[in-house]
Amino acid sequence: MSVQRERRPGELAFALILLIFSIVALWQAYGISGFKGLSTAGVFPMLAAAAMVLSGLFIIKDILFGRSSERKIPQSLEVDHKVLTVRLVTMIALVILYIATMPYLGFMVASAGFLFLSFAYLWRKNILISIALTGLTLSLIYGLFRILFQVVLPKGSLIQGLF
Amino acid sequence: MMEVFGNLSLSWFDPWLMFLTAMGTFAGIYVGAIPGLSVTMATSILISFTFKWPVNDALALIAGVFIGGVYGGSRTAILLNIPGAPSAIATAIEGYPMAKRGEAGEAIGLTTVMSVFGGFVGILALALFAPVISSFALQFNSRDYLLLGLIGILLVGSLSGESFSKGVFAGALGVLIGMVGLDPMTAEGRFTFGSIQMMGGIPYVAAMIGFFGVAEAFVQIHNLDLPAVKQKIDRIIPKFSDVKKYFGLAMRTSGIGTIIGALPGTGGDIAALLAYDHAKRSTKNPEVPFGEGAKEGLIAPEAANNAAVGGSFIPMLTLGIPGDAVTAVIIGALFIHGLKPGPLLLIDTPHLFWFLVGNLALANIFLLIFGLTGIRVFTKIVECPKAILIPLIIIFSAVGTYAIENNPTHISWMLVFGVVGYFMKTYGFQVGPVILGVILGPMMDANYRRAMIGARGDVGTFLWDFVSNPISLVLSVSFLFLLISQTPLWPKITPYFPSFKKKQADK
Incomplete structure (x- = not known):
């Protein structure tokens, strides 16, 4: 199912921005209540931010190594390479x-x-x-x-x- | 029993509710049909205008828009080869070739009848199963709700996105957005940066309208110059022999649609594609080959996506878990009207449930009427230039965002989400999981902490609880299955199961 796919312009940059945003969010989430307990206000935000960091890393890996699986479901109806016109x-x-x-x-x-x-x-x-x-x-x-x-x-x- | 019947038929005898339902359905058909306007967009904008109305009036209008909108996408799919909504992609594959052969009228007639049929199957399932599921859901624990939320986000993220990691990212981002503001349990600020504005949290209506309205308007700027295609339309009422012939297929695909709709996180678009696939596999000798205008391929997705409407109301009303993006928005509407979707909804406000069921059925009847009439006028309106449409969407979005709390900063949030949403869409992320995350995030957070407090903060007890109770065990297993089946671990595990090996060999 893995098909080499052409990279969209700015795709890597966007993924990097997302990753940086996620890391900052994780750091901010840590700041809410740290590791003081497992049912504190900060745990769930930390879990969410950690999921973002992790999936962000996978997204970048997919872009760099071009192993993005092409889905059968047509995603955007307008597949074009224009991003910022x-x-x-x-x-x-x-x-x-x-x-x-x-x-x-x-x-x-x-x-x-x-x-x-x-x-x-x-x-x-x-x-x-x-x-x-x-x-x-x-x-x-x-x-x-x-x-x-x-x-x-x-x-x-x-x-x-x-x- | 009399009371149930009274609420069920409330909108059938009240001229004002009937009018609102009719208007909603009518408007929904056009909104669904015009590419660039989506049902989710329309419902999220409508919510902000109707939140002051009595709850029945608002629900009548929204139910109509939902029913009409899901169907409307098929019209442009057939006439212009542009699916008005993702759930009409399969319809375009078979419908447009039919239109090119001059059978556009017949195609529209057949889709209308089958959509209405599918719609009724879904509504019937809602009426029959929701009370059962609801009483069953009363036994659900907080960890079960946490798992249901996770499953919902994972399902919508894995089935509809370009890749699983993008789906997870979008869902987690939504959860994070939902966390902003004062923590409801301890009143600690989360991501507030000391700002009073942020303490109130990020308004989810602004997020919805931004991601679905403004972002879509920006995407459509690339499609300004798509030419409009004109079609000949003659016979609209379908042949009775056709309806009879395809009854079995419509019944089966409506069943598929209802079940897919009822799964948390999956909606009409996936139902339509699976039903199309089913039609392709189960039809041995089609009159016309698939891809060249086979009626089977037209009926299956349309019956399924309308059946999914009723289906998607089941988890929303009984568990408080939205079935897809549109129901995530409708759940927001219910919150705004002070209702709490969940197992107690049917116990506390049964009249509202039966009213909704009756109203969906009424909207379905209007769908049959409007679906079979006014097609010539329709083609004129759908050709409305995007250059007019896009600025209008932005104005509607701005007014809608402002209207909820009369707060101008919400409009800025809307724009931020619109721009972020545009880039996400462009790079193959789905925005549906984001909204699902925003809605479900706070619920999941609260349930996680309740479960953790219940386990006295002990990780071992916490994890043991997930497997020691039968309901939790089933949910945990489905969650793990969903997660692992999407990761590279999966191909390494499958060889150990002979049945999977056989399936893979078949492929």
């Missing part, structure tokens, strides 16, 4: 911007900006279409969440009480 990084940046500005602009304004920018960027149609689409989806979202589900939407500090 410009489009993805831009979108993540847009989401960060959206989340960072929401406390100031309020949900409605921040969402309008985010929707417009991402429609314009991802769809690349006429600006007017993007604006119209933003307006349409925003009123749909407002109707659905604020009126139907009665969810409280984050308000901004910039335009007090309005949005």
Whole structure:
């Protein structure tokens, strides 16, 4: 069942990051209550972190020696080798911007900006279409969440009480 | 008895509950069908909007979405060769060739009828077996719950991931996330770094929405330019002769689906693949070869994945152990509504159990109605460009995460989990075990410590308890079997067992 598999870009780096994270987590878990007893608060976190370290080592071994067993079950429906494309990084940046500005602009304004920018960027149609689409989806979202589900939407500090 | 019947049919006579169930099922079909929108995503977002509703209303909507969503994946699998959900992968193998021959309508009709059939088998099993398992589960000890949790995470990790170590890693990461915050037993801080925000723990709704909603949206950015394919649709109501002919197969695969669904940690996707495999082995002379549009290969996975819905409710409601990612999310919903899934649920709130059973059945009937109608409109909506869909998913996710506690930092958590989830998905990790770990982690921790305290902190007594009680022994053996069968030790052990040797020689 073992088949040589092409390594995905950045796979080893990601596995190493996971391993380092697990080791730090194990060290932090040890810090909770050390080895003072077997039913203390820190035991289970230590066991979980230890399982992460151990499986992390196996993952790295599999990557380095290419003995990753190919499963019959198709995993991701989109097997491609793109990991960090410009489009993805831009979108993540847009989401960060959206989340960072929401406390100031309020949900409605921040969402309008985010929707417009991402429609314009991802769809690349006429600006007017993007604006119209933003307006349409925003009123749909407002109707659905604020009126139907009665969810409280984050308000901004910039335009007090309005949005 | 009258009371049971009253609760069972509650949503059948209440117009508002009926409407919510219908809406849920309808929406579920579309959510399940649109690639990039998953049932898990929809349920986790819905939970945050419905947590203020009365519990019956919320459950009616969520049950509908679940039933509709599991089925919906088959539509796009048949029409566009894109499985809307992992449980529809096998459906695409046979359904799309049928659509190419101009038999898309027939394929959809047949899958609908068989999905509904499978659904009823699963619900029947839930109604019959849950009370039995529940009373049996009252004898379970804390160590048994610990073992059940471990088995659940191991099963979902080993069966659905690219490799076993990745499954274990994902599950353990989930457990770790679930540990963050103040320890409920001693109020010691765990991974809090002195921050008050962290003492409250990591909100699991943010983790769910991040891993299933935002991460999936990021994955879909790579698929922006997939072309849409148009299909001719004519006959939708399937031939009665076909339904009669495949009844036996549908019955068998529904059974497979129910059992797989009922195992903790395995859900519709694995049920569908196993059922497809069964159909392939058991059909001697198919009219059309498998892979080129065999109806047997279409019916088997669809009956199985809908049967798995009822099945997956069994461990969730009776043991408090979710059967798969969606039920892990639904268990979260039950917690939010103040309910405690577990053996006492059927004793404390039997009305709720029977209401759920009746509601699932109602959703199944709506599935038959919506499944056989409105397919032309459907093809139009599913072609909705990803460029519109992706920003919308992100906004829905943000609102959903915020809505639970009106806390803006939760949205940042959601983004962190979304980015981590994206990389995990890209590198062949499954995010299902993470959520299972988050939900089950605190439960396992508490039960581990109770068992350890029961053994007075003595490792020998603690371990002896695992083999000295019949229930614990069975669970321990299954746990060890699961663990060892996935490690390199396995091929070294199997030669000692002649039956395994024969099986391997056959291969």
